[in-house]
Amino acid sequence: MLIIHGRVATLGSNPQVIDDGALAIEGDHIVAVGTSADVMARYPDTERLDARGQLVMPGNICAHTHFYGAFARGLSIPGEPARNFVEILQKLWWRLDRALDEEGVRYSALVCLVDAIRHGTTTLIDHHASPNFIDGSLDVIAEEVVRSGLRVCECYEVTDRNGPDGAQAGIAENVRFAQSLHTQNNPLLAASFGLHASFTVGDETLERCAAEARTLGMGFHVHVAEDVADQANAVRKYGMRVGERFESRGVLGERTLSAHCVHVDDGEIATLARTRTKVSHQPRSNMNNAVGTAPVQRLLDAGICVGLGNDGFSNNLFSEMKAAYLIHKSAAGDPRALSGDTVAGMAFANNAQIASLFWPRPLGELSPGASADIILLDYHPYTPLTPGNLPWQIIFGVDGSHVTTTIVGGKVLMRDRQLLTLDEEAVAAKAREIAPDVWARFEDIALHEG
Ligand SMILES: [Zn+2]
16 A cells, blocks of 8 residues: 655654655555655556645553453542542442453443544553453453554553462463464554562562563563552562562563653662663653652663654543653753653654554654554644654644544544544543442442441
8 A cells, every 4th residue: 555645754863854745555565665766766656645735643551551451431430539549449440440340341442442543642651550340351451452443451460469360360461362362363452461560569569570571581571660659669668669669579570661760769770770770751750640750851861762652542642742842841941841852753753663562664754664653643744853853742732622533553544524433422422321330340349348
């Protein structure tokens, strides 16, 4: 397939903006990028998709998300409002995840997948929890991922908060799913080893996880120092900070993705850098939970690969980029903090580097050999758009609502705003039908906890 007559923003190591540009796709990857005239001359008989002057970009990558949280939208939480991060977990997330059954897991994932296709997010790294339906939960999500045509890395969050059986079941689900991928060999699916966070995973469980992950050659996907409470717990219980604890227990490493890192100190930053551990930043979530502002510039300056995730917020990564651009200026009282090109570097190059842990073919750029994960946007810049000013065009102009066409691995998932793989209306109707049941179980759990 050719995509012709687009304003092609390639990103990648040699970023270009080609005003009447085109791409040639063979199978799941891009084979040529150039002007429409050149590419059409080279591939005269190939089927063509006319971009009609739209902006053509690589699909967005979300480095950290939670499909399981979708039914929180519109949910009323009984009792006094949560006063801090730990109370938010106790009053909302640790009740909502327990309220999910198989159907809840399925539709929670499906509504997120629809949202991602619509807003041009083509690769997602998910962190799943459903303590009352653990065994097989990652397969249920995978089934819908494959149906949607998106690219997703899954894991199950191991935690001790649901007792030893819950922890064991979580470990088993990570192992089972990772091993099942070897036989399935589906290019859209990948696996990581999920851990909740230091303050809910004891040493015994952590040791078992590290042993299993080592055997499988896997890295971890884990929340690190999201709130001060995580650090206080680690110091009190283990006599060391979260970063030191995780390094000494074999959690950190170049295949590990640590979400947040809001409260890491200089020593932990040095440890993350030395172990080449990846970090994902979720500014909308951090603001919403009032946990503080992650030291993103210091992490980047230390040479750490810091990407951008949404922590379950909307799958419109352009919104996350805008939030990242704004929060650091406000927090630092300095308009020079976290420039537009730094934000774009996190969202594209760094997220692509994180994704490369799970998918060998390059993502996050339009170049020969890269995966054909492409979005078309109905965005018509009224000032010259160049590779140099693209980050600011994105931050001040481009939004996920501009996305009209979403392509993953050469397959068109949405064309001219029509979803082709998922039935959006049917998914939303069914989700609205089961949401009251999920909410009723949530209220029940809240009532029993008092
Ligand atoms: Zn998270």
